[in-house]
Amino acid sequence: MINHIKGTIIEKNPAYVILETAGGVGYYIHISLNTFSQLKDEQQVTLLTHFVVKEDAQLLYGFHEEAERSLFRMLIAVNGIGPNTACLVLSALSVQDLANAIASQDLRTIQSIKGIGAKTAQRLVMELKDKIAKASFGVQDNFSQNYNNNKIEALSALVALGFAKNMAEKVLDGILKKEGSELTVEELIKKALKLL
Numbered sequence: 001m002i003n004h005i006k007g008t009i010i011e012k013n014p015a016y017v018i019l020e021t022a023g024g025v026g027y028y029i030h031i032s033l034n035t036f037s038q039l040k041d042e043q044q045v046t047l048l049t050h051f052v053v054k055e056d057a058q059l060l061y062g063f064h065e066e067a068e069r070s071l072f073r074m075l076i077a078v079n080g081i082g083p084n085t086a087c088l089v090l091s092a093l094s095v096q097d098l099a100n101a102i103a104s105q106d107l108r109t110i111q112s113i114k115g116i117g118a119k120t121a122q123r124l125v126m127e128l129k130d131k132i133a134k135a136s137f138g139v140q141d142n143f144s145q146n147y148n149n150n151k152i153e154a155l156s157a158l159v160a161l162g163f164a165k166n167m168a169e170k171v172l173d174g175i176l177k178k179e180g181s182e183l184t185v186e187e188l189i190k191k192a193l194k195l196l
Helices: 033-039 066-076 083-092 095-103 107-111 118-134 143-160 165-179 185-195
Strands: 004-013 016-020 026-030 044-053 058-063
Touching: 004 026, 004 033, 016 044, 026 058, 026 083, 033 083, 044 066, 058 066, 058 083, 066 083, 066 095, 066 118, 083 095, 095 107, 095 118, 107 118, 143 165, 143 185, 165 185
Parallel strands: none
Antiparallel strands: 004 016, 004 044, 016 026, 044 058
């Protein structure tokens, strides 16, 4: 497994870079638009990589940050999403925006990505929602942290009060989507009680 490659950028465009290492070997590395924009005018770079072996090809995908590589690996683990589609998803949305869209089950945002239909968007949310909640993607705002911590506390309180977990979770998701993640646990519970 190739973890990273350090070298000089010989050629760069929004879909790939050619990186020449000290030994004179040039690597063709697929990148997302996010990585492309972070490279700016750098000549000497270190790209984190993911190596994909197919029947007819061996491909390298490069990432400027670990958060993007982690999310890429989560995406390709979802049935029906290959490395090229994952790269397309990470080109359309930033790591933060994608993590937030998955955490808040924002299917509309996910479906706005070319090549992602309704079923794939639903599968993405269903399979990655819990993984996104546990992972840290260096999200700069407190959306994911507040969203997940407050929701979990409110959900366990509602279940303790005798409400069905699935129904309570659906109501809490609706409240958070409508009103944002700034609500306290107490406010969440009060609002959910009115709707349950």
